[in-house]
Amino acid sequence: xxxxxxxxxxxxxxxxxxxxxxxxxxxxxxxxxxxxxxxxxxxxxxxxxxxxxxxxxxxxxxxxxxxxxxxxxxxxxxxxxxxxxxxxxxxxxxxxxxxxxxxxxxxxxxxxxxxxxxxxxxxxxxxxxxxxxxxxxxxxxxxxxxxxxxxxxxxxxxxxxxxxxxxxxxxxxxxxxxxxxxxxxxxxxxxxxxxxxxxxxxxxxxxxxxxxxxxxxxxxxxxxxxxxxxxxxxxxxxxxxxxxxxxxxxxxxxxxxxxxxxxxxxxxxxxxxxxxxxxxxxxxxxxxxxxxxxxxxxxxxxxxxxxxxxxxxxxxxxxxxxxxxxxxxxxxxxxxxxxxxxxxxxxxxxxxxxxxxxxxxxxxxxxxxxxxxxxxxxxxxxxxxxxxxxxxxxxxx
Amino acid sequence: xxxxxxxxxxxxxxxxxxxxxxxxxxxxxxxxxxxxxxxxxxxxxxxxxxxxxxxxxxxxxxxxxxxxxxxxxxxxxxxxxxxxxxxxxxxxxxx
Numbered sequence: 001x002x003x004x005x006x007x008x009x010x011x012x013x014x015x016x017x018x019x020x021x022x023x024x025x026x027x028x029x030x031x032x033x034x035x036x037x038x039x040x041x042x043x044x045x046x047x048x049x050x051x052x053x054x055x056x057x058x059x060x061x062x063x064x065x066x067x068x069x070x071x072x073x074x075x076x077x078x079x080x081x082x083x084x085x086x087x088x089x090x091x092x093x094x095x096x097x098x099x100x101x102x103x104x105x106x107x108x109x110x111x112x113x114x115x116x117x118x119x120x121x122x123x124x125x126x127x128x129x130x131x132x133x134x135x136x137x138x139x140x141x142x143x144x145x146x147x148x149x150x151x152x153x154x155x156x157x158x159x160x161x162x163x164x165x166x167x168x169x170x171x172x173x174x175x176x177x178x179x180x181x182x183x184x185x186x187x188x189x190x191x192x193x194x195x196x197x198x199x200x201x202x203x204x205x206x207x208x209x210x211x212x213x214x215x216x217x218x219x220x221x222x223x224x225x226x227x228x229x230x231x232x233x234x235x236x237x238x239x240x241x242x243x244x245x246x247x248x249x250x251x252x253x254x255x256x257x258x259x260x261x262x263x264x265x266x267x268x269x270x271x272x273x274x275x276x277x278x279x280x281x282x283x284x285x286x287x288x289x290x291x292x293x294x295x296x297x298x299x300x301x302x303x304x305x306x307x308x309x310x311x312x313x314x315x316x317x318x319x320x321x322x323x324x325x326x327x328x329x330x331x332x333x334x335x336x337x338x339x340x341x342x343x344x345x346x347x348x349x350x351x352x353x354x355x356x357x358x359x360x361x362x363x364x365x366x367x368x369x370x371x372x373x374x375x376x377x378x379x380x381x382x383x384x385x386x387x388x389x390x391x392x393x394x395x396x397x
Numbered sequence: 398x399x400x401x402x403x404x405x406x407x408x409x410x411x412x413x414x415x416x417x418x419x420x421x422x423x424x425x426x427x428x429x430x431x432x433x434x435x436x437x438x439x440x441x442x443x444x445x446x447x448x449x450x451x452x453x454x455x456x457x458x459x460x461x462x463x464x465x466x467x468x469x470x471x472x473x474x475x476x477x478x479x480x481x482x483x484x485x486x487x488x489x490x491x492x
Contacts, residue, residue, distance in 0.1 A: 212415065223407075225410070225413070228413075
């Protein structure tokens, strides 16, 4: 943190931090339905509404499908919109996720990542967001409550930028982040207000200037609109970078597409999303003291995937272990490892990769297990053939 | 349907398939979908307008003596032929 920036440190869990960010962003509409472990976000936000601390229209709906549908309509009407969900709730939103991205409606949604049923489980993994990976939303992942707060504020600017005009999910690990109390450095309301600005919609529902939203497009037009969405996604990294740089000025905290720890001179690294990065860095630092050249790559910006930056980092590494906290049944690799494999193929990098599936349904991933992944990566880096391209860690046989 | 290459591409279309100006459906000549063409026998038509009421498009145009068909939008569903009490409409194969 830079000295010039003075911020209040407030004790908040991840959910509270997200709700606080949405409050400061002065959202016009929140339509949401409670689901563990996201519930605290909408509870806190409804407190703000009830206390008159915001003038947000809070729409109580009967399901997540309705929640996101109301958000799409509100965004089309030109509002700044926020919602939050988890797991089954995200799954129930699935079709509306594609409406939001296809209609190019900026919406910020906190996804408090939780495993999908069955068997029913309320704890963290990434199967909910990975199940909707291709929904056309920008997908950011936080490591802790501070990042959840920071990314939520930035998400409004990113999604509402006219060259992007896409919905954004801010992912935070269920319970590990959502329910864990932290000291969160919060920015002054005035500064946040200036930073997020006012939403200026590209098109909006307006009786004075009638337009048609969501018309039928047949085979002669549909492809063109999908191609536009790809272009919007391609425009996002530059916007995300610009917003991150501007955010640094008011927060002192620098964001990017990825965060690299001890990677530049490493032989092996772990690539991961979310809260597990903290454990991975701690273990990596410990191994460094023993002379082992290992690092950690944490991905903040999962969609659009930071292919170029990953390729740059991979090119200096001999081996990477990719952690997926979701299973892609029947696929050669888990979802994120598939992206890393694609990055290798596209850029011609020879770095060895292997995939570790762990931490499903809230299963704790212990430092000793992370150390095991590093040791395996180092062994592969030193020439051992990859005997297990995909393995489960921490699962009883 | 006009050739695909005559239509605007992704770089010029409004984002999200928004139709920025109203009334664009007029340009979509759905008559190209038609397989059977309704033909009126003007001698039988009494201008009762039952076909005009039933036509879902509406592609029946009111005239002074008889109705007429708007073939730009008539999809050839044949409801007019079925509903006409005087059998003044017959459906013929489009060629």
